[in-house]
Structures are given as structure tokens and as C-alpha cells.
Amino acid sequence: MILARRRFLKMGGGFIATxxxxxxxxxxxxxxxxxxxxxxxxxxxxxxxxxxxxxGTTLRFVNRDQGNAHTATAYCPELYDRARRIPKAAAPWDSGFLLPDESFEVTLTVPGVYDYYCIPHEMAAMVGRIVVGQPGDPGWQYPNPDTDDIAPEALTALPTVETILTYGRVEPEDAT
Known part of the structure; x- marks a missing residue:
């Protein structure tokens, strides 16, 4: 369809938006x-x-705990000198302290396993694991399970990669 220049200009931005x-x-x-x-x-x-x-999925961390501030912080040497538990090509993240009803977003693009924690509550096993993609994807990396940088309580609270891949979404056992 060819429009005369004058008619096109009269249509203006609405035509372009359409x-x-x-x-x-x-x-x-x-x-x-x-x-x-x-x-x-x-x-x-x-x-x-x-x-x-x-x-390429974006994670939105939302603090729904009315009594505490929390963080979502990747295990990585660049952040508080922790052992790397995210893929080497991935950028680490730290939400900073989120007060009740505040949120933070991060987009994960590199395939592999990402472990993260809440800075003030790691010893209470407030940890999580994200599996991006599938084993065998180019660049896939699994964190070093033999690190002594993580408290045993926190390490035990992390669901296995196999469980996450089987169910897609895993809730903490005693989260009530």
C-alpha cells in the first residue's frame, strides 16, 4: 500500500503506533x-x-516477611569474598537489604546452577538454588560441591539439581 506523503503525515503517530x-x-x-x-x-x-x-528468565525477589529485612546474594568472590557457586560467565548479583514489600530483579542468561543466600540469615539456612537450562547446554556449569565456604545447615537446605529438574519448583520442607 502506497500512501501519499500528505495523507501519511495527517495520520501522524497513531498510524505508526498501529x-x-x-x-x-x-x-x-x-x-x-x-x-x-x-x-x-x-x-x-x-x-x-x-x-x-x-x-533469559527474570527473577523477582520480593520480601513478604513483615518482620525482617532480607537479601538475595549470589555466592561469588566479587561479593563478600565467597566461593563461586554460579557459572563462571555469569554476573553475580546482590539485592542489598530489602525491607518488607520491596523487590529486586535479576535476569539469568548463562546456563548452569546458581546458589544464593540471604546475608543476615544464611546460618538459618535461608538459601536457594536456581537451575538455568539443562545439563549439556553449551557453557553449563555446576557449582563445586566440595567447598567449605558454606555452613552445613545451608548446604543441606539446598535442593539437589536432580530434584529441581524433576519438579521444576521446590519449596522448603518446613516452610509454614
Missing amino acids: LSLSTPMRAATVQTIKMEGSARGERIWFSPNGLAISP
């Missing part, structure tokens, strides 16, 4: 991970604490 709406748009995938705690504060957790996602 054209852009007909272009297919790819919706970004967002998965929410809640930071939660019991009413009296004796128990805290990430929900889910195990999640399988596709590369």
Missing part, C-alpha cells in the same frame, strides 16, 4: 521468589528455594 502493534512482541518471562518468615520470626526461607528456568 504498525508497531502488529509486530509480534516476545513477552519476557518473570518468576517470583518470595522471602518469607513465620509470624514470630523463628523461621525464614525463600519460596521456592529451588527453581528451574530457561535462560
